[in-house]
Amino acid sequence: MDVQQAIRAVERVSEKPTIPEIRPGDTVRVHYRFTEEKAGEEEKTEKVQVFEGVVIKIRGTGAGKTFTVRRIGAHNIGIERIFPLYSPNIEKIEIVRRAKVRRSKLYYLRGLSGKAARLKEKRE
Amino acid sequence: MKGIIGRKLGMTRIFTESGEVVPVTVIQAGPCFVTQVKTEEKDGYKAIQLGFEEVKPKSLTRPELMRLKKNHLPPLRYLKEIRVDNPEDYQVGQKITVSIFEVGEKVDVTGWTKGRGFAGVVKRWGFGGGPRTHGQSDRTRAPGSIGAGTDPGRVIKGLRMAGRMGNERRTVQNLEVVFVDPQRNLLAVKGAVPGAKNSLVIVKQARKTEEKRKKYG
Numbered sequence: 001m002d003v004q005q006a007i008r009a010v011e012r013v014s015e016k017p018t019i020p021e022i023r024p025g026d027t028v029r030v031h032y033r034f035t036e037e038k039a040g041e042e043e044k045t046e047k048v049q050v051f052e053g054v055v056i057k058i059r060g061t062g063a064g065k066t067f068t069v070r071r072i073g074a075h076n077i078g079i080e081r082i083f084p085l086y087s088p089n090i091e092k093i094e095i096v097r098r099a100k101v102r103r104s105k106l107y108y109l110r111g112l113s114g115k116a117a118r119l120k121e122k123r124e
Numbered sequence: 125m126k127g128i129i130g131r132k133l134g135m136t137r138i139f140t141e142s143g144e145v146v147p148v149t150v151i152q153a154g155p156c157f158v159t160q161v162k163t164e165e166k167d168g169y170k171a172i173q174l175g176f177e178e179v180k181p182k183s184l185t186r187p188e189l190m191r192l193k194k195n196h197l198p199p200l201r202y203l204k205e206i207r208v209d210n211p212e213d214y215q216v217g218q219k220i221t222v223s224i225f226e227v228g229e230k231v232d233v234t235g236w237t238k239g240r241g242f243a244g245v246v247k248r249w250g251f252g253g254g255p256r257t258h259g260q261s262d263r264t265r266a267p268g269s270i271g272a273g274t275d276p277g278r279v280i281k282g283l284r285m286a287g288r289m290g291n292e293r294r295t296v297q298n299l300e301v302v303f304v305d306p307q308r309n310l311l312a313v314k315g316a317v318p319g320a321k322n323s324l325v326i327v328k329q330a331r332k333t334e335e336k337r338k339k340y341g
Contacts, residue, residue, distance in 0.1 A: 003133050003321075010150050010303050010312045011136050033143070063137050089143035 011063040011086075019085060020093055022067060025101035025119055026055045030069060030083055031091040048091055051081055054099075054119065056106040058085075070109060072117075078110065098122040126224050127206040127328035128153045129176035130311065132235065134321050138302065138312075148302055148312040151233075153327055155309060157197050158218040161211045170211045174220065175200030176324075204326060223306040230330035232297045235319035239291035249284040294318040298330050 022028055029052045035044045053071030060066055065085040073079045083090060099119030109117055130153030137145050160173035179201045181189055189199055195216050208214070225231065245251040245267040254263030267286070271279045296317060303312035317325055 006133050006152060006308065006310055007136050007150050009305060009308060009310060010148065011138060063139070084139075084145070086139060087143050087145075088139050088141060 008062060019090070020095055022055055022058070022093060022095065023098070024055050024058060024104050024106050025099040025122075026095050027053065027097040027099070028055055028069060029092075029094040029096060030081075031093070032083065033089045033091050052096065053079070053081075054106070054109065056080070056109055058104070070106075072113070076113060125206070125208040125210070125329055126220075127174070127208075127326060128220055128222060128224065128311075129156050129174050129202060129204055130154060130309075130325050130327060131177075132317055132319050132321055132323050132325050135316065146302060146314055147316070148314055149233075149317045150303075151311045151313065151317070151325055151327060152309055153311045153325075154221045156220040157200065158214050158216055158220065159192065159195065159197060159200070159203055161214050161216060162205070163211050169207070170209060171205045171207045172211055172214045173203055173205045175203050177201040202324060206326070206328060221306050222304050222309055222311045225301050225304055225311065225327070227301055227304055229301045230298045230333050231301055231313060232295050232328050232330050233299055233313060233317045234293060234295040234326040234328070235317055236323055237290045237292050237294050237318045238320050240289040242287065243289035244286045245284060248286060248289045251284075297332060 029050050031048050031050055033046060033048050036047050037044050051069055051071065053069040055067055056070045057068040058065070063084075063086050066082050067085055068080055068082050070078060070080045098121070100122045101119060130151040133150040133152050135147060135149050137147050139145060154176065156174040156176045158172050159175040162169060162171040162173070164170055175192070175197065177200060178198045181199045183201070184192075184199050192199060197217060240247065244265050246253050246265045251265075251267060253265045254260060254268065256264050267284075270283055270285070296315070299313040299315050299317070301311065302314050303310065305311075311327065313327070319325060
């Protein structure tokens, strides 16, 4: 049997609930589940957080595939978060907007801010 | 005691339900055939000989081939012995698949490490090497002093020096089985396994399990 096929069989990625096909330049809302441990409290609460921003990078294959979302936080500070695409902690990925971009890694956005960091919307 | 022979296919990762990432090694294991049963009375020790991977008949020498043919076995590339406590439970010709293992079980995995050729002391023994700056030349990966002077007048035995590294038989103990697929003859264990991709590995039931350690101390 093909080695890649065998490894894919172990990863069981295709059995995961459907994840929309995201591309660099997409503005997405990632619903990410995490457990919160408060100091002094025994209980752990499960919460879902939404992280909205532009996908600037998609890397890897199979179960190791990740994507990076960049958003501008308070005081104009850029925040980038890397999510494993097939993590069961990702509840949902919503695509807000798709933009026309000409490269696969949008690192150039890091050097831009404000109006210059806008992306042209993709016309279907 | 049970075991199987396989090939290391490569590594990947899987997610647990809680979202934790587990690094795993994928092994294509078996199907193996029992090619010989060794008993205390006959051979002085208890073991089974397993054969793995069918080959074209012309790849084997005639004695190898005829020996397998006698027991109605296909031509097999690898024959390896595994010590067992209960050789009488096995029969020559018996097929062994990954279904002997189940998810959650602990196994020991034996492989042959990647050959690194003639390696220096920094790679082979983890020496720190010498300083790179302050006017040093040719000292970056040098071993330093290898002993005293006229007394003792020789280098002590067993001193760690440069030499051949790797391509040794090594066993990693107590790896957890995280995936078993008897249809595709696939097995995945948590963590890394010695050897390069496509190299031969032997997967055996763990020798030193947690329960045993508690029992015998």
